[in-house]
Amino acid sequence: xxxxxxxxxxxxxxxxxxxxxxxxxxxxxxxxxxxxxxxxxxxxxxxxxxxxxxxxxxxxxxxxxxxxxxxxxxxxxxxxxxxxxxxxxxxxxxxxxxxxxxxxxxxxxxxxxxxxxxxxxxxxxxxxxxxxxxxxxxxxxxxxxxxxxxxxxxxxxxxxxxxxxxxxxxxxxxxxxxxxxxxxxxxxxxxxxxxxxxxxxxxxxxxxxxxxxxxxxxxxxxxxxxxxxxxxxxxxxxxxxxxxxxxxxxxxxxxxxxxxxxxxxxxxxxxxxxxxxxxxxxxxxxxxxxxxxxxxxxxxxxxxxxxxxxxxxxxxxxxxxxxxxxxxxxxxxxxxxxxxxxxxxxxxxxxxxxxxxxxxxxxxxxxxx
Amino acid sequence: xxxxxxxxxxxxxxxxxxxxxxxxxxxxxxxxxxxxxxxxxxxxxxxxxxxxxxxxxxxxxxxxxxxxxxxxxxxxxxxxxxxxxxxxxxxx
Ligand code: SF4
Ligand code: SF4
Numbered sequence: 001x002x003x004x005x006x007x008x009x010x011x012x013x014x015x016x017x018x019x020x021x022x023x024x025x026x027x028x029x030x031x032x033x034x035x036x037x038x039x040x041x042x043x044x045x046x047x048x049x050x051x052x053x054x055x056x057x058x059x060x061x062x063x064x065x066x067x068x069x070x071x072x073x074x075x076x077x078x079x080x081x082x083x084x085x086x087x088x089x090x091x092x093x094x095x096x097x098x099x100x101x102x103x104x105x106x107x108x109x110x111x112x113x114x115x116x117x118x119x120x121x122x123x124x125x126x127x128x129x130x131x132x133x134x135x136x137x138x139x140x141x142x143x144x145x146x147x148x149x150x151x152x153x154x155x156x157x158x159x160x161x162x163x164x165x166x167x168x169x170x171x172x173x174x175x176x177x178x179x180x181x182x183x184x185x186x187x188x189x190x191x192x193x194x195x196x197x198x199x200x201x202x203x204x205x206x207x208x209x210x211x212x213x214x215x216x217x218x219x220x221x222x223x224x225x226x227x228x229x230x231x232x233x234x235x236x237x238x239x240x241x242x243x244x245x246x247x248x249x250x251x252x253x254x255x256x257x258x259x260x261x262x263x264x265x266x267x268x269x270x271x272x273x274x275x276x277x278x279x280x281x282x283x284x285x286x287x288x289x290x291x292x293x294x295x296x297x298x299x300x301x302x303x304x305x306x307x308x309x310x311x312x313x314x315x316x317x318x319x320x321x322x323x324x325x326x327x328x329x330x331x332x333x334x335x336x337x338x339x340x341x342x343x344x345x346x347x348x349x350x351x352x353x354x355x356x357x358x359x360x361x362x363x364x365x366x367x368x369x
Numbered sequence: 370x371x372x373x374x375x376x377x378x379x380x381x382x383x384x385x386x387x388x389x390x391x392x393x394x395x396x397x398x399x400x401x402x403x404x405x406x407x408x409x410x411x412x413x414x415x416x417x418x419x420x421x422x423x424x425x426x427x428x429x430x431x432x433x434x435x436x437x438x439x440x441x442x443x444x445x446x447x448x449x450x451x452x453x454x455x456x457x458x459x460x461x
Contacts, residue, residue, distance in 0.1 A: 218455070
């Protein structure tokens with residue numbers, strides 16, 4: 001199998017975060033601070049990534065601003081020749097730090113939005129006063145002139161706020177908005193009944209995005225992640241497993257996608273023991289679902305298989321119990337019908353409470369039965 | 370469409386980069402890395418936020434010994450697509 005070099009790397013600097021969004025994509029088992037890679041290790045990993053062919057570095061978390069060495073890490077990443085994108089809730093950034101990031105050469109900021117009102121945003125993020133702080137940070141980002149993407153995460157509780165989220169992106173001076181319907185991995189999988197959009201909401205969002213793309217052409221670029229369970233074809237996950245991107249977890253484990261730890265039989269290598277190059281080309285987790293040899297029917301004989309690579313492995317694992325199965329979102333999957341009626345049931349559960357993500361080292365909360 | 374009097378520039382967060390692993394020029398932008406062919410690289414390298422599109426195509430025409438109208442026609446579509454993605458802006 002001849003793999004090409006990766007283009008993008010997601011560095012999850014930490015799992016610590018002041019917020020506790022119920023759809024957090026971090027794993028249920030969060031890495032504790034003592035296990036996080038140190039500054040020197042991260043800087044080495046950035047150089048190894050650039051040597052491997054990575055062009056885009058996404059610095060994420062948890063909340064990356066909880067790392068005290070964030071500015072040093074940006075400096076090192078720029079020196080390595082990487083394009084640096086900070087994915088943040090804004091909490092933990094102030095004027096002094098933003099100016100330091102500016103001087104360090106940070107290329108772009110992606111600011112998450114939990115809701116368009118303080119009530120919604122603070123409830124979803126589980127952090128009182130978070131919305132007000134975020135708005136202050138957004139104003140500073142605009143003043144300094146960082147290129148900005150607003151990342152609006154949408155689900156049943158806040159999809160009605162989509163038009164306002166698009167307006168806010170324009171007001172903030174963002175060039176781009178990501179309209180991201182929640183994907184059900186990580187903590188979101190525990191919250192399917194509380195967060196699943198209804199079919200009507202999903203179709204309304206399609207229409208709103210279509211209109212806004214037209215009316216805001218040349219002003220705001222809209223990238224859209226539609227509601228997965230209400231679609232008939234799966235997403236090309238990660239651009240294809242082991243083709244485009246890789247993830248480094250806070251403790252140095254290298255993952256083909258951020259949810260890959262949910263596939264129990266995969267073994268992950270660690271940057272403390274092996275080079276990124278060796279891990280990318282020879283690591284067993286990367287080779288497990290590279291290409292198409294691992295596919296089953298109906299993917300194996302489908303002419304879409306090089307377009308979507310059979311969809312998401314983690315979703316096949318979570319829903320069907322077999323990571324090599326066709327993504328159940330696909331209309332050709334024998335599980336598609338069951339998934340859609342399940343989605344419909346989830347989306348009409350009016351009594352479900354949010355289960356917030358916990359802090360690293362804390363037990364996973366169970367819903368009150 | 371970009372006209373001869375427009376003055377294009379690459380906004381902050383969009384930059385040319387030589388990809389030494391793949392041995393090619395790329396345009397780096399938020400969430401995108403666009404591989405550039407020779408023409409694309411040549412024209413983006415000329416864009417400085419001071420000279421107009423017309424002046425740039427004239428300069429390239431002289432450099433590559435090709436008709437300016439042809440260069441303008443070939444690159445206007447490419448630059449227009451970059452502008453739609455907000456990877457290229459025009460001076461007010
Ligand atoms: S059968 Fe497999 S390859 Fe074909 S569209 Fe569905 S997921 Fe994609
Ligand atoms: S499809 Fe699966 S493997 Fe791919 S990104 Fe999504 S969760 Fe990860």
